[in-house]
Amino acid sequence: MFKLKVLLILSLLFAYTTLADAPYVEDSLLEKINNKYKIYAKKRFILLQDTLDSVRDKTDIEKLEAINDFYNEVRYSSDMKVYGKSDYWATPWEFLGKDRGDCEDYVISKYFALKYLGVDYKKLFFTYVRSTKFKEPHMVLTYFETPKSEPLVLDNYNRKIFPASQRKDLTPIYNFNGDILDEIGDNEKSHKKWDELKLNMQRKKI
Secondary structure (H helix, E strand, O other): OHHHHHHHHHHHHHHHHHHHHOOOOOHHHHHHHHHHHOHHHHHHHHHHHHHHHHOOOOOHHHHHHHHHHHHOOOEEOOHHHHHOOOOOOOOHHHHHHHOEEOHHHHHHHHHHHHHHOOOOHHHEEEEEEEEOOOOEEEEEEEEOOOOOOOOEEEOOOOOOOEEHHHOOOEEEEEEEOHHHHHHOOOHHHOOHHHHHHHHHHHOOOO
């Protein structure tokens, strides 16, 4: 029985190590991206993997800055122009493949990249706000070092990361983290767009 337990533990450790070392951008994905979006899109994904690898062992803050800078280079465009829909949550592969998207798409891509880098997803929230500057609803990614910490705001409007208290142009409405809701089995509070996104992520929609 003891040997069986040791083997089980070693198997789990090996599986964890393999998962942690797995690339975010797999070769099969690169091939699909190249076929659908052509060579410049493929180069964007290679640069993404290089960026992720460069900060893999850095602090959370350094990871936040690198990922925020990387995705804020993507061009803004409305869902209607890109997808012909008034509100669509793109997968990170659709967003970077098309090289354009709206505020939710920046948040989604930053969230999953930081999660891949080992940032605790319980510190990350999709935060609905209202922009007083543009007088419209908006979404940003927020990072809470601890549950009581002042959040940092990762935004595609303002490229630099600021504490929430310095973003006087944003009025918070509410926070959302679908992974946390899934973890606690709170189906009643599930978010329709999050559920749709999960399916598209599982299908690796590009």
